[in-house]
Amino acid sequence: MIHPQELYADYVAGTASASDRATVQDHLAVCERCADEVARATTARDTLRRLPPAGVPEGFADRVMEQAAAPAGRGGPPAWYRWGGIAAAAAVFALLLTLVLPRLGGGGGSPASNEKAGAAIAPTMGGAVPLEISGQDLGSNGSLTQLAQGYARKGSVTAPESTGAATGAPTDAAAAQACIQRAFRTVDGTLVRLVRARFRGTPAYLGFYEVGPGAGQPPNALTVRVASVLGCRPLSIAQAPLS
Amino acid sequence: MAGTESDDVLVRRFLDGDASAFSTLIERHQARVFNLCLRILGDREDALDAAQETFVTAMRKLGGFRGDAAFTTWLHRVTVNACYDELRRKRRRPMLHVVEPEDGPENREAAAPPVPDHAERVAAALDVAAALASVPEEFRIALVLADVEDLPYEEIARVLDVPIGTVKSRVHRGRLALADAMKRAGEPAGPRPTSEREP
Numbered sequence: 193m194i195h196p197q198e199l200y201a202d203y204v205a206g207t208a209s210a211s212d213r214a215t216v217q218d219h220l221a222v223c224e225r226c227a228d229e230v231a232r233a234t235t236a237r238d239t240l241r242r243l244p245p246a247g248v249p250e251g252f253a254d255r256v257m258e259q260a261a262a263p264a265g266r267g268g269p270p271a272w273y274r275w276g277g278i279a280a281a282a283a284v285f286a287l288l289l290t291l292v293l294p295r296l297g298g299g300g301g302s303p304a305s306n307e308k309a310g311a312a313i314a315p316t317m318g319g320a321v322p323l324e325i326s327g328q329d330l331g332s333n334g335s336l337t338q339l340a341q342g343y344a345r346k347g348s349v350t351a352p353e354s355t356g357a358a359t360g361a362p363t364d365a366a367a368a369q370a371c372i373q374r375a376f377r378t379v380d381g382t383l384v385r386l387v388r389a390r391f392r393g394t395p396a397y398l399g400f401y402e403v404g405p406g407a408g409q410p411p412n413a414l415t416v417r418v419a420s421v422l423g424c425r426p427l428s429i430a431q432a433p434l435s
Numbered sequence: 436m437a438g439t440e441s442d443d444v445l446v447r448r449f450l451d452g453d454a455s456a457f458s459t460l461i462e463r464h465q466a467r468v469f470n471l472c473l474r475i476l477g478d479r480e481d482a483l484d485a486a487q488e489t490f491v492t493a494m495r496k497l498g499g500f501r502g503d504a505a506f507t508t509w510l511h512r513v514t515v516n517a518c519y520d521e522l523r524r525k526r527r528r529p530m531l532h533v534v535e536p537e538d539g540p541e542n543r544e545a546a547a548p549p550v551p552d553h554a555e556r557v558a559a560a561l562d563v564a565a566a567l568a569s570v571p572e573e574f575r576i577a578l579v580l581a582d583v584e585d586l587p588y589e590e591i592a593r594v595l596d597v598p599i600g601t602v603k604s605r606v607h608r609g610r611l612a613l614a615d616a617m618k619r620a621g622e623p624a625g626p627r628p629t630s631e632r633e634p
Contacts, residue, residue, distance in 0.1 A: 201581075201604070205581070239563055240563070252465055252486070
């Protein structure tokens with residue numbers, strides 16, 4: 193007797209063709225062993241299909257985004273250690289800029305020229321860009337792209353409309369930059385503005401970066417990156433052409 | 436909450452620099468991925484690790500996703516690979532296998548719920564999860580994709596990159612192994628019945 197076992201998976205799932213179904217049914221009518229086998233397979237399938245779905249813990253997506261933003265590989269140093277190291281390195285770098293830049297610029301340089309020199313040395317650090325602290329929710333009025341366009345239209349994002357911001361300590365600015373870096377991993381462009389505010393209700397750092405096509409060409413676009421203060425997760429990113 | 440845009444649009448947005456698009460993809464697929472991991476691995480904590488690893492790997496490798504397969508097929512493949520990694524890790528760390536209820540780490544007695552129906556469901560799910568854990572890995576993965584995730588055999592073949600005949604054979608043998616394990620669990624301790632037929 194030939195046992196058409198290759199048809200049983202489809203027969204049990206209800207996906208067998210009409211002729212295959214007839215073949216199986218004819219066989220099961222005369223083969224007790226196969227009838228028992230198909231009955232057991234059907235019971236197993238029905239049992240699995242009745243299993244209730246398990247709930248995903250709250251905050252799962254946030255944890256994934258946080259882990260994705262961290263350096264690759266398991267078993268590295270704990271997050272607080274990495275964070276502390278980055279913040280400390282950024283703070284030391286900022287201090288070096290403060291001490292060295294006036295000499296590089298011929299002494300007594302204006303803040304603007306200092307920023308320019310800083311940008312030339314380390315484009316992504318953006319020199320001594322202060323951290324502005326705003327009480328506003330910068331994600332509440334339209335999209336982030338509109339916010340970027342608003343700043344980009346001013347021609348220079350170094351003199352935008354006031355957000356009514358106070359200025360944080362230099363170490364806060366370094367920590368904010370490190371947080372954005374951690375959230376987005378690849379951060380290109382020259383940092384021209386740094387704001388701590390709320391973004392759609394979440395405390396966030398907003399970094400404004402001028403980006404260009406490279407090859408010594410001037411910047412032609414403005415990128416805004418938004419990272420959560422807590423956990424340094426990427427919240428949003430947008431770009432607008434500089435006019 | 437998980438957005439209305441298609442997976443392909445969200446993938447494109449993410450590759451264009453919008454990190455929030457990936458959050459939407461996670462929210463949309465997290466339940467399916469977590470359940471797949473849970474049924475394959477049989478342990479909630481291991482399943483959370485594998486599900487997390489799935490999305491982190493997916494995020495980092497999304498640049499290599501060419502769009503010639505559906506995003507869900509690609510994500511299932513990443514999930515299965517993460518489960519295989521977790522199974523390999525488990526084999527390297529000997530430990531007692533404890534099957535937990537779906538809704539927490541309490542044991543069955545401690546988790547006694549107020550409604551008898553719920554107690555029966557939890558107990559039944561525990562028995563099935565324990566029985567499923569005894570099904571050989573290769574069969575179990577095909578079985579979970581077919582009967583928990585409800586994927587067509589053709590798609591399982593694409594996920595596992597094996598011929599469809601192999602998928603059907605694994606699923607059928609997995610069903611029989613599960614049925615045997617559930618029968619054994621329902622019987623008093625004693626010698627196991629021998630298989631009626633060579634697979």
